[in-house]
Amino acid sequence: MRWTDEQRALRDAAEQAGRLVGADHLERDASGEFSWDGWKRLRATGLFGLPFPERFGGLGRDLPTTMYVLEGLGYACRDAGLTFSACTHLVSTGVPVQRFGSPALRERYLPEIVAGTMIGAHAITEPAGGSDVTNMATTAVAEDDHFVLRGSKAFVSNGPIADLVVVYARTGRPGSPVAVTAFLVRRDSPGLTVGGPIGKMGLRTSPLSELFLDDVRVPRDHVVGSVGAGLLVLDAVMRWEILCGFAGVLGEMQHRLERCVEYARSRTQFGAAIGSYQSVSNRIVDMRIDLETSRKWLYDTAERMAAGENVATDVAITKLIVSESNVRSALAAVQVFGGYGYTTEYGLEKDLRNAVSGTIYSGTSEIQRQRVAALMGLGRTAPATGPTGGRTA
């Protein structure tokens, strides 16, 4: 794609902020610490308002531009957990409130979401299951002017730092495509408890927690979309989450490739640069092929989605391509760097730990393949539209 000077300037600002954030990333990865300083730097770039209207303080840019800037952040910022938290915030609450929230909900919350002064998260997955969303156990029961939410959620990214959580709860018959409703829930709602941070393999600087809903009263006007339309909301959010989140991953892959090329040219063994040995250079070429394939799928899918085309299959394929490419790329980089690649000091083993998560969140690889199969008329469930049959794009 060709980018204008103005788009490049937005990306440059994100890259600049990302570079400043990254300095202590290895220590914070070891301790699992979120960077508040980094968050403030990202806020100052206007990043969180990229795709939202100017009247709410946003920059009013389109999806490909938003991705391009996030790609820049992923390229420059070595704290991939922070990039992940930033994407989660932008997509989990901003997108559904802007697209499906009532005018009053937008007026009340979008300015703070856009400014990053209220941090967002979303809660879909539960202890007993994440893929099978239509059978979620958390319920929302209508009472007078509010709903009462009861249940618990697992693996909420940004959970420990969130002010607002879009909670998906069951309002209808289990298994039905209209079983779920999305609610915007304030962190200070009585009955809502956030569990302690959950330790994890990668993305350790992006805090993750459980969420407990013990008869939480949510006003009716905090329904996002309409009652029973939660899976439609989730479907739209997942498309944005995949395209924006993996644009950040694309930037990380680009940076890693450049590191490998530089290293393979400068590191000598047996009197020659290791990059002159085909088994090393072929590995790096494969990283490049994975990178360029990922780039094409991401931006092509985004452009067609922005043009209103049906990209259900394409989003699922894009997610598979980029997430699995990222794991291959991270593993290849460890190998190219040899013993150094395996040390924590070089940050490449961290990249590999981070990369594995991408085949799980936003719908696992298995669910994405099942989705593509169903859209080809194969498989036991046929989620032709919406995310029925699993967490899908």
Ligand SMILES: Cc1cc2nc3c(=O)[nH]c(=O)nc-3n(C[C@H](O)[C@H](O)[C@H](O)COP(=O)(O)OP(=O)(O)OC[C@H]3O[C@@H](n4cnc5c(N)ncnc54)[C@H](O)[C@@H]3O)c2cc1C
């Ligand atoms: C870093 C990270 C961040 C996350 N952030 C969030 C968040 O912010 N909010 C949130 O709600 N969730 C979040 N999740 C949770 C994530 O979305 C779920 O883990 C995921 O959807 C899978 O659900 P599960 O873990 O319950 O696995 P399960 O659904 O129990 O699946 C277990 C295994 O069985 C496979 N499987 C299940 N059903 C089928 C099938 N029909 N066919 C073939 N294979 C199948 C799965 O692919 C998987 O390999 C996050 C996860 C991670 C790792």
